[in-house]
Amino acid sequence: MRDRSSPGRPREFDDTEALRKIMTLFWKQGFEGVSLSQIMAATGLQKASLYAAFGDKRSMYLKALEQYHAETVTGAARALKDPGVLATDRIRAFLTAPIAAAENQDRSGCFLCNASADQAGLDVQTEAQVQRGFTALASALETPLAELNHALSRADLETRAHMLLGLYSGFRIMARSGVDVGKLRPGVEVALQAVR
Amino acid sequence: MRDRSSPGRPREFDDTEALRKIMTLFWKQGFEGVSLSQIMAATGLQKASLYAAFGDKRSMYLKALEQYHAETVTGAARALKDPGVLATDRIRAFLTAPIAAAENQDRSGCFLCNASADQAGLDVQTEAQVQRGFTALASALETPLAELNHALSRADLETRAHMLLGLYSGFRIMARSGVDVGKLRPGVEVALQAVR
DNA sequence: TGCATTACAGACCGATTGGTCAAGAATAGA
DNA sequence: TCTATTCTTGACCAATCGGTCTGTAATGCA
Numbered sequence A, B: 001m002r003d004r005s006s007p008g009r010p011r012e013f014d015d016t017e018a019l020r021k022i023m024t025l026f027w028k029q030g031f032e033g034v035s036l037s038q039i040m041a042a043t044g045l046q047k048a049s050l051y052a053a054f055g056d057k058r059s060m061y062l063k064a065l066e067q068y069h070a071e072t073v074t075g076a077a078r079a080l081k082d083p084g085v086l087a088t089d090r091i092r093a094f095l096t097a098p099i100a101a102a103e104n105q106d107r108s109g110c111f112l113c114n115a116s117a118d119q120a121g122l123d124v125q126t127e128a129q130v131q132r133g134f135t136a137l138a139s140a141l142e143t144p145l146a147e148l149n150h151a152l153s154r155a156d157l158e159t160r161a162h163m164l165l166g167l168y169s170g171f172r173i174m175a176r177s178g179v180d181v182g183k184l185r186p187g188v189e190v191a192l193q194a195v196r
Numbered sequence C: 001t002g003c004a005t006t007a008c009a010g011a012c013c014g015a016t017t018g019g020t021c022a023a024g025a026a027t028a029g030a
Numbered sequence D: 001t002c003t004a005t006t007c008t009t010g011a012c013c014a015a016t017c018g019g020t021c022t023g024t025a026a027t028g029c030a
Helices: A015-029 A036-043 A047-054 A057-081 A087-103 A111-118 A124-148 A154-176 A185-195 B015-029 B036-043 B047-054 B057-081 B087-103 B111-118 B124-148 B154-176 B185-195
Strands: none
Touching: A015 A036, A015 A047, A015 A057, A015 A111, A036 A047, A047 A057, A057 A087, A057 A111, A057 A124, A087 A124, A087 A154, A087 A185, A111 A124, A111 A154, A111 B111, A111 B154, A124 A154, A154 A185, A154 B111, A154 B154, A154 B185, A185 B154, A185 B185, B015 B036, B015 B047, B015 B057, B015 B111, B036 B047, B047 B057, B057 B087, B057 B111, B057 B124, B087 B124, B087 B154, B087 B185, B111 B124, B111 B154, B124 B154, B154 B185
8 A cells, every 4th residue: 555665654554454354344234334443443453544544434445345356256257267167167156155155154245245235326436346346247257158158149148147147146145134045056056057 | 003092192194104214215225324314304203203103223124124025025926926927927027127127217126135235144133024025035936936837846946936036136236236237137038948 | 863754542523323301282081 | 171191392312423633653764
C-alpha cells in the first residue's frame, strides 16, 4: 500500500493480512452487520490506523471485495481453466464446493453471492464489483464446457456457463440457511449431464 | 392480531398492511440495513405502536418473513402444483420469474434468498424460517416434476427439485447484482431438458 | 543531531441506534 | 356517566454508530 522506504514512521501491520480479517467479517455478517468496533477487535488496529490505510467503512468493504476477487474468484477461475484436470471434474469440483464447505461446518458461503444479496442493489460500486466477479466465473466456466462438447456454439457455451453459475450461487445461498446439503449433491450430476 | 371487540381504544391501522410495508423494507435492505426510523416513515406509525403490535426489531423481521411465507412462498408453491397448467409451463414460470422481475426493473429478488444470505447464519429463528420456505418450494417442485416423468423415483424427484430450487435461488441472487438477465433465460430451457 | 514525515494510541465528536415511558385519547362494558 | 383497558403521541434514554483530532512515537534524510 505504501513504499517500503518512504519517510516517516513505518506501518506496524501487514495491510493484506488486516484486509483479509476485514473481509472475513463483511463476508459473514454483511456490510451493515459489521461495526468499526468489530473491525478494530478483529484486526487489533485503532480506528485512525484503519482509516489511514483503507479509508472509510464503505471503502473497506469495497477493498475487501477486491481482495476476494483477487484471491478466491481468480483462484476458482484458474481451477476451472486448468488443463491438467478433466473438464467434467473441474465443473464438478466447482459445483461441489458449496456442498463440501457446508459439510465442513463452513456456513460463510460465497462473499460475491452474499454481497450481491446484501449491497449490490444499494451501492453502485459494489454492484460493479459483484458483476465483475460473476462475469469472471461465467467466462471461466466456458472453458471446460467447450472441452466437454466441441459442438457447442459460443451462445450455447454462454447459456450453459450462466446456468451453472446460477446453480452454484443458489447452492451457496441455500447452504447458508443450513438446509441438508446432502440433498444438493446428486443435483450436480444431473446438471453435468445437462451440459454435456 | 387482536379481537375486534376487545376493551380499550381500537387500533387505528391495519396490522397486515403495516407488516407488508415492513416486509418490503427488510426484503430490499436486509435486517441491519433497516432502521426503526425508516420503519416509522414507511408505516406512518410511532415506535410505541410498532413495538406494541409486532415486538422488537428482530420480531418484526421474523413476522415479515412469516408474511412472505404465507403470501409469496405459499402462492408460488400453489402455482407449481396447479393441475390446470402444463407441468413444463409451471416449472418454466417458476424459473423465469427472477428474470421477468429483473427485466421489469424489480431488483428486490427473493426475500427468502436474501434472508438466507443476510441473517440465516446469524439467527436461529430466521434460519428455521428460511429452511421452512426452501423446503416448501422444493416439495412443491416435485409435483410438476413427477408429471413430467412418471418413471422418476422419490429420490430422483427430490434431487431434481433441489437442483431447480438452487437454480432459482441463484438466478434471484445474480439478478440482484444487475447482471444482464437475458443471458439467464436460455438456461431455463437447458434445465427443463435436464429434468424431463 | 535536528527536521520533515508518517503512524500510533485513545480521547473526543455529533448523530443515530434500538428501545422505553408518561400522559392523554378513544373505546367497551357496567 | 364512570371505570377499566388499550392505543397514540412524542419526549426521553443509554449505548453505539461512523468518523475526526490531538499529542506523541518512530522512522529517513540532511
